[in-house]
Amino acid sequence: MPRGDKSAYTDKQKRQAEHIEDSYRDKGVSKEKAEERAWATVNKQDGGGKKSGSGRKKS
Secondary structure, three states: OOOOOOOOOOHHHHHHHHHHHHHHHHOOOOHHHHHHHHHHHHHHHHOOOOOOOOOOOOO
């Protein structure tokens, strides 16, 4: 998957990133920085793209 490809994310994760980005934009952050921060936040919360629930280790 090339960098920047968001196809591995669920619709919920995409919506979350959009809301987070909007929040940063309201605070005066540039569009590019807001998008970077939004996806970094989603990755930190969920650990990346789609994951099945069954069989995953709990950390």
